[in-house]
Amino acid sequence: MxxxxxxxxxxxxxxxxREDFEKYSTHLFDVWEEFVSRTLDLPDYSLALEVEExxxxxxxxxxxxxxxxxxxxxxxxxxxxxxxxxxxxxxxxGDFLAENASSPFxxxxxxxxxxxxxxxxxxxxxxxxxxxxxxITADQAMVDAxxxxxxxxxxxxxxxxxxxxxxxxxxxxxxxxxxxxxxxAEEIEFASGERQRKPRVPRPNSIAPPPQQLRVEVWRDSxxxxxxxxxxxx
Numbered sequence: 001m002x003x004x005x006x007x008x009x010x011x012x013x014x015x016x017x018r019e020d021f022e023k024y025s026t027h028l029f030d031v032w033e034e035f036v037s038r039t040l041d042l043p044d045y046s047l048a049l050e051v052e053e054x055x056x057x058x059x060x061x062x063x064x065x066x067x068x069x070x071x072x073x074x075x076x077x078x079x080x081x082x083x084x085x086x087x088x089x090x091x092x093x094g095d096f097l098a099e100n101a102s103s104p105f106x107x108x109x110x111x112x113x114x115x116x117x118x119x120x121x122x123x124x125x126x127x128x129x130x131x132x133x134x135x136i137t138a139d140q141a142m143v144d145a146x147x148x149x150x151x152x153x154x155x156x157x158x159x160x161x162x163x164x165x166x167x168x169x170x171x172x173x174x175x176x177x178x179x180x181x182x183x184x185a186e187e188i189e190f191a192s193g194e195r196q197r198k199p200r201v202p203r204p205n206s207i208a209p210p211p212q213q214l215r216v217e218v219w220r221d222s223x224x225x226x227x228x229x230x231x232x233x234x
């Protein structure tokens with residue numbers, strides 16, 4: 001599977017009682033999963049959410065096999081347009097997770113720090129941008145894409161063929177198409193549940209976690225697979 005992206009969050013609030021913390025984590029996964037199923041136009045994918053005590057910090061990750069990704073991209077005609085559309089859907093999915101992770105703590109007034117990682121699709125789009133700007137050739141883009149995808153590249157010849165055709169048909173700089181920004185990571189802050197952008201500040205020195213700190217892990221290995229739940233004492 002390839003990494004489609006992840007969203008990490010940190011909410012500086014006191015730890016919840018164990019039962020409440022487990023309910024919070026599993027409910028967050030359930031509402032996030034339901035939103036993903038309505039938003040992400042892919043036939044299959046895996047989801048994983050981890051939430052730790054010591055304030056509340058966690059992250060959600062999405063992965064997919066190339067065979068399912070090419071089906072989703074194919075819904076939008078051109079490979080590059082499909083790639084952009086799926087990335088836009090993933091951005092919405094990440095925003096939803098961050099907003100719902102922070103919503104139970106709105107009354108605290110604490111800021112939720114969020115970091116979004118673009119995953120392999122962001123790196124692939126960077127290659128398209130480089131081809132368009134004439135920084136690399138279509139052939140070099142394919143070499144870089146194969147290196148990025150690793151062993152997964154061999155699992156879907158159709159995906160690799162469609163991507164190569166898209167690199168070769170990519171309009172060059174004098175025919176520019178509007179491109180989505182392609183950061184591999186983005187930092188966002190939510191204050192009282194609303195998004196705010198502020199200058200980055202140095203991180204405080206780490207503080208030792210409290211005793212009996214817990215981590216709740218919730219996942220599905222496939223869209224229709226069995227949900228797994230594990231509670232780990234750190």
